[in-house]
Amino acid sequence: MKKGATIRDVAAAAGVSVATVSKYMNGTQRFTPAVEARLKEAIAQLGYRSNPLARSMITGRTRAIGLAILDIGNPHFANLVKGANRVAIRHDYTLLLVDTEENQQREQTLIESLAQRVDGMIVSSRMPDDSVQWLLDLGKPVVLFGRSARFPIASVGTDSCLAGYMLANHLVKLGHRHIAYLGFGRSRWNDERIRGIRQCLDEYGLALDVHDALSPSAAAGERACSGLMLGPRRPDAVICYNDLIALGFIKEARELGLQLPRDVSVAGFDNVPYGEYASPALTSVDFQSEKMGELAMTRLLDELHGNADANASYALLDPHLVVRESTIRRGDAPAAVDVASDAANDAAVTRMPTTEE
Amino acid sequence: MKKGATIRDVAAAAGVSVATVSKYMNGTQRFTPAVEARLKEAIAQLGYRSNPLARSMITGRTRAIGLAILDIGNPHFANLVKGANRVAIRHDYTLLLVDTEENQQREQTLIESLAQRVDGMIVSSRMPDDSVQWLLDLGKPVVLFGRSARFPIASVGTDSCLAGYMLANHLVKLGHRHIAYLGFGRSRWNDERIRGIRQCLDEYGLALDVHDALSPSAAAGERACSGLMLGPRRPDAVICYNDLIALGFIKEARELGLQLPRDVSVAGFDNVPYGEYASPALTSVDFQSEKMGELAMTRLLDELHGNADANASYALLDPHLVVRESTIRRGDAPAAVDVASDAANDAAVTRMPTTEE
DNA sequence: GTGAAAGCGCTAACAT
DNA sequence: ATGTTAGCGCTTTCAC
Numbered sequence: 059m060k061k062g063a064t065i066r067d068v069a070a071a072a073g074v075s076v077a078t079v080s081k082y083m084n085g086t087q088r089f090t091p092a093v094e095a096r097l098k099e100a101i102a103q104l105g106y107r108s109n110p111l112a113r114s115m116i117t118g119r120t121r122a123i124g125l126a127i128l129d130i131g132n133p134h135f136a137n138l139v140k141g142a143n144r145v146a147i148r149h150d151y152t153l154l155l156v157d158t159e160e161n162q163q164r165e166q167t168l169i170e171s172l173a174q175r176v177d178g179m180i181v182s183s184r185m186p187d188d189s190v191q192w193l194l195d196l197g198k199p200v201v202l203f204g205r206s207a208r209f210p211i212a213s214v215g216t217d218s219c220l221a222g223y224m225l226a227n228h229l230v231k232l233g234h235r236h237i238a239y240l241g242f243g244r245s246r247w248n249d250e251r252i253r254g255i256r257q258c259l260d261e262y263g264l265a266l267d268v269h270d271a272l273s274p275s276a277a278a279g280e281r282a283c284s285g286l287m288l289g290p291r292r293p294d295a296v297i298c299y300n301d302l303i304a305l306g307f308i309k310e311a312r313e314l315g316l317q318l319p320r321d322v323s324v325a326g327f328d329n330v331p332y333g334e335y336a337s338p339a340l341t342s343v344d345f346q347s348e349k350m351g352e353l354a355m356t357r358l359l360d361e362l363h364g365n366a367d368a369n370a371s372y373a374l375l376d377p378h379l380v381v382r383e384s385t386i387r388r389g390d391a392p393a394a395v396d397v398a399s400d401a402a403n404d405a406a407v408t409r410m411p412t413t414e415e
Numbered sequence: 416m417k418k419g420a421t422i423r424d425v426a427a428a429a430g431v432s433v434a435t436v437s438k439y440m441n442g443t444q445r446f447t448p449a450v451e452a453r454l455k456e457a458i459a460q461l462g463y464r465s466n467p468l469a470r471s472m473i474t475g476r477t478r479a480i481g482l483a484i485l486d487i488g489n490p491h492f493a494n495l496v497k498g499a500n501r502v503a504i505r506h507d508y509t510l511l512l513v514d515t516e517e518n519q520q521r522e523q524t525l526i527e528s529l530a531q532r533v534d535g536m537i538v539s540s541r542m543p544d545d546s547v548q549w550l551l552d553l554g555k556p557v558v559l560f561g562r563s564a565r566f567p568i569a570s571v572g573t574d575s576c577l578a579g580y581m582l583a584n585h586l587v588k589l590g591h592r593h594i595a596y597l598g599f600g601r602s603r604w605n606d607e608r609i610r611g612i613r614q615c616l617d618e619y620g621l622a623l624d625v626h627d628a629l630s631p632s633a634a635a636g637e638r639a640c641s642g643l644m645l646g647p648r649r650p651d652a653v654i655c656y657n658d659l660i661a662l663g664f665i666k667e668a669r670e671l672g673l674q675l676p677r678d679v680s681v682a683g684f685d686n687v688p689y690g691e692y693a694s695p696a697l698t699s700v701d702f703q704s705e706k707m708g709e710l711a712m713t714r715l716l717d718e719l720h721g722n723a724d725a726n727a728s729y730a731l732l733d734p735h736l737v738v739r740e741s742t743i744r745r746g747d748a749p750a751a752v753d754v755a756s757d758a759a760n761d762a763a764v765t766r767m768p769t770t771e772e
Numbered sequence: 773g774t775g776a777a778a779g780c781g782c783t784a785a786c787a788t
Numbered sequence: 789a790t791g792t793t794a795g796c797g798c799t800t801t802c803a804c
Contacts, residue, residue, distance in 0.1 A: 062554065064781055075791045080783060090789065110531055111471050112781035115796045120468070122511075122532075130500065131688065136493045143487065143514045147521070152529065154479075155512040157500045164504070172509065174467055175479075197419060276692060305692040331488065335633060335662040337694025421797055432775045437799055447773065469797035472780045775804080780797105787792070 063104035071100035083108050122152040123358060124172040124179040126165070130157045132274065132302060133330035134347045135182065138203070141351025142180060149359055151177075160184070160273075166192070173198050178358045184244050201358045203350065204246050210370035212361065214354045218247040218327075221343040221377035222254025222297070225325050228341070228379060229295045230262055233388035234323060238267040238293035240282055240303060242274045248299060251327065255297060267293060271303045279306025287311055287322065294322060294388055301326035301333045301342050308336060308384065323385040329378075338383035346375050420461035428457035440465050479509040480715060481529040481536040483522070487514045489631065489659060490687035491704045492539065495560070498708025499537060506716055508534075517541070517630075523549070530555050535715045541601050558715045560707065561603050567727035569718065571711045575604040575684075578700040578734035579611025579654070582682050585698070585736060586652045587619055590745035591680060595624040595650035597639055597660055599631045605656060608684065612654060624650060628660045636663025644668055644679065651679060651745055658683035658690045658699050665693060665741065680742040686735075695740035703732050 065083075069076045074093060081087040082097045089097070100106070114120045125142055127135040139155065146153050154176055158165040165183060173179055178199040190206040202213040229237055239255055241248045252268065259266050269286055271278035279298060283306070286296060298304035304326030311318055318324065318338050325341040326333065333340030353373055422440075426433045431450060438444040439454045446454070457463070471477045482499055484492040496512065503510050511533055515522040522540060530536055535556040547563040559570040586594055596612055598605045609625065616623050626643055628635035636655060640663070643653060655661035661683030668675055675681065675695055682698040683690065690697030710730055717723050 065783095066781080076782080077784085077792075078790055081790085084783085086783095087789075093790080107527075107531060109781050111468055111477070112796090113783075114468050115472060115781080115798090116783045118796085130487070130493050130497050131490070133488070133490070133493075133689075136487050136490075139512070140487050140514060140516075143512070144516070147513070147525065152532065153512050155496070155500070155510050156504070157497060159497075159501070168504065170464075174464060175509065276688070305689070309692050309696075331633070332490075332662070332689035332692065335666050335689065336692045339666075422799095423797080433798080434775055434777095434800080435773085438774085441799085443799095444773070450773080466797055469780090470799075472782090472797080473799045475780085773804100776802090778799105778801085780799090782796085783794105785792100785794090788790080 062109070063106045065106075065108065067104055068097070068100050068106045071104060072096040119177050119362075120175060121150060122154055122176045123355065124154045124156070124169070124176040126156050126158055126169050126172065126179065126181045126183065128158055128160050128182055128184065129274075130155075132300075133332060134300065134328040134345070137331075137347035138182065138351035138354075141348040141353075142355040143351075145352050145355035145359065151355075151359065158183075169193075170196065177362055180354045180358060184246060187246075199358060199361045201354045201361075203354065205372045212357055212370050212372075214350055214357060214373040214375070216345045216350070216375045216377050218250035218377075219254035219257070221327060221345070222251040223258045224254075224377065224379045225297050225327075225341075225343055226255040226258035228381065229297070229323060229325070229385060230258065230264065232295075232323065232385060234295035235264060235388075236267070236291065236293045236295070237264065238269060238286055238296040240269045240271050240279070240286065240296055240298045240307065242272075242278075242299040242303070243270045245274065245299065251297075251299065267291065271299060274300050274302060276302045276306030276309070279303035279308075280310040281306075283307045283310035284314060287314060287316060292322075295385070296322060296324050298324065298326040301328045301330040301340055304340055304342070304384075305333065305336055308338070308340070319384050319386040320390075323388075325385050329380050334382065336384075338386075341382045341385040342380050344378040344380050346378070350375055419466070420463045422463075422465065424461055425454070425457050425463045428461060429453040476534050477532060478507060479511055479533045480712065481511045481513070481526070481533040483513050483515055483526050483529065483536065483538045483540065485515055485517050485539055485541065486631075487512075489657075490689065491657065491685040491702070494688075494704035495539065495708035495711075498705040498710075499712040500708075502709050502712035502716065508712075508716065515540075526550075527553065534719055537711045537715060541603060544603075556715060556718045558711045558718075560711065562729045569714055569723075569727050569729075571707055571714060571730040571732070573702045573707070573732045573734050575607035575734075576611035576614070578684060578702070579608035580615045581611075581734065581736045582654050582684075582698075582700055583612040583615035585738065586654070586680060586682070586742060587615065587621065589652075589680065589742060591652035592621060592745075593624070593648065593650045593652070594621065595626060595643055595653040597626045597628050597636070597643065597653055597655045597664065599629075599635075599656040599660070600627045602631065602656065608654075608656070624648065628656060631657050631659060633659045633663030633666070636660035636665075637667040638663075640664045640667035641671060644671060644673060649679070652742070653679060653681050655681065655683040658685045658687040658697060661697055661699070661741075662690065662693055665695070665697070676741050676743040677747075680745075682742050686737050691739065693741075695743075698739045698742040699737050701735040701737050703735070707732055 065076050065079050068079045156168045173196045180201045182203040187208050190209045193200050202211050204215040205213045271282045327343045329342040329344035422433050422436050425436045513525050530553045537558045539560040544565050547566045550557045559568050561572045562570045628639045684700045686699040686701035
């Protein structure tokens with residue numbers, strides 16, 4: 059654990075001034091071959107690496123970006139991080155990560171503390187729209203996941219409302235009529251998803267049964283399952299707030315003795331990588347998590363470098379429906395069917411418009 | 416985006432010297448109530464927050480820890496990060512993350528660059544044991560995931576050999592005789608796992624068929640599946656290098672028309688959260704990833720604070736077998752069985768020692 | 773208990 | 789093309 063050499067050591071060893079060394083390190087200038095050679099020699103000799111802290115003190119820039127997320131254990135966020143990390147590395151930036159673990163209390167403190175050490179922040183949060191103001195007061199450029207309706211803040215996100223509509227439409231087209239939504243009320247996107255689902259269902263005069271998982275996790279999906287499926291009004295399709303909840307829901311439903319997808323179609327949002335490996339493989343709406351992370355980082359870096367086209371712009375990524383095995387036409391089944399068919403529903407099916415999936 | 420107030424601004428506003436403000440901010444000293452009140456007032460007034468960079472320049476400590484991992488998309492690593500993050504936050508440290516994306520080229524550069532900005536590093540790497548030396552030359556305390564046989568470096572890990580033995584033993588006890596290992600040769604733990612598996616299999620005079628997935632991912636598991644299952648020597652059980660490979664393998668096996676787990680038992684390592692939601696639910700060896708992350712961070716912080724019991728110690732976490740549906744007694748099946756029973760195997764079963772699972 | 777002054781390692785004018 | 793110098797915002801002796 060040797061102490062690092064300083065710029066002065068190099069200057070002395072090469073017989074030049076510290077300014078020269080500094081300029082050399084930053085490639086700010088050209089040099090006479092003689093000086094350059096001595097510099098190279100001295101630097102190699104001493105194993106000199108310039109101290110980024112001292113550099114940052116002067117320049118005011120750290121080449122670091124703070125990223126605050128809600129749960130790195132959720133593959134959606136892991137992918138956000140992956141995308142952001144990739145772009146950061148490409149531009150020679152460092153990522154400071156904080157997983158707030160859904161803890162609103164600490165979130166603000168952590169973010170404020172992080173903000174001091176970075177050039178900009180990317181934030182995923184459950185804070186109410188009103189609180190977004192203090193993000194702007196951080197004194198650093200911020201990119202937010204999910205738009206703020208009230209404040210002009212750069213953000214990247216997806217059209218949750220459309221995504222909800224798509225999923226509902228998909229299920230209705232499959233003949234489902236009793237659709238339930240297993241949401242997560244504390245999320246900023248929950249209402250949007252409900253709105254999209256309702257918008258579609260209204261067109262068919264269908265009602266939506268709204269439930270709430272208390273956490274955006276598989277465990278919460280498991281817990282909520284029996285309440286929905288063993289209650290008086292069993293849905294024939296359920297849309298979950300996210301894939302994790304859907305995965306838990308599916309597992310518990312099968313343990314309850316239900317046959318999936320015959321007895322109930324299930325779908326989620328996010329298209330996490332492991333939905334594909336569940337059984338039945340999970341139908342979901344892909345939000346391109348990794349690309350969202352890349353995009354957020356790209357926008358932030360653009361702003362930092364002054365290439366910002368629009369300052370408080372909102373970048374929307376297209377949601378994309380991924381149909382797998384967990385949603386199936388009502389009545390269809392590998393084995394026997396025991397669901398009574400409903401004439402009214404069949405009538406409804408005939409007047410359904412065709413929509414792209 | 417207001418400019419932050421400096422310590423001098425506070426000193427002026429409170430009518431004291433900068434040294435006093437500094438001492439107040441760091442709680443280094445007691446003050447007369449009058450001074451303390453003015454200080455508090457001025458700080459609140461100006462919204463002063465001390466600049467951590469300037470502080471670090473002097474103290475030489477950043478209160479930041481670098482964490483280098485191979486793939487944040489792998490839930491095993493995500494959990495490592497989660498554990499490390501939690502401990503870091505608890506001790507008021509910040510996490511600098513770099514996902515090297517299995518890229519050996521950049522890994523060293525990235526780690527060296529990160530090391531300059533932090534007080535210590537936690538590293539998960541595929542670098543050969545010989546290369547560990549340069550980690551020690553970083554000039555910062557390092558904790559490594561997985562021990563180095565050659566160099567004295569603090570590390571936390573798990574007994575991969577024992578884990579392999581456990582899994583093999585489990586399968587043998589279930590009556591499996593043709594066991595294959597679908598490994599990942601570039602991993603530092605691959606050989607250990609093979610060694611444990613072989614050690615167990617040797618006791619029963621069983622051979623091990625070793626294959627290699629070229630990446631530690633579900634996609635690689637899918638690709639490798641047909642080669643194993645449709646080849647001339649179809650195994651009746653396969654142990655995969657990790658759960659991701661196992662998940663991919665299972666999915667592809669079913670698409671190949673195989674009945675799982677009847678036709679083949681499959682198991683992996685890591686016990687990632689989503690193995691539980693696959694079908695059949697995945698048997699795995701739990702390595703307590705999150706706890707490993709916590710432990711690594713705890714050790715590093717201990718060393719930083721001078722509480723290091725042993726310096727280059729190796730902390731081992733116990734592997735724990737988690738039996739789920741993907742491994743089943745040979746010949747057992749929910750439906751009909753078409754596997755010819757083997758008298759020699761039955762004989763072997765009778766002399767099997769009982770082992771705890 | 774409080775303040776003056778000397779830097780930490782580096783960059784950015786501004787000379788030369 | 790190279791050197792001089794004045795700090796960046798803070799901590800830390802060492803006086804008082």
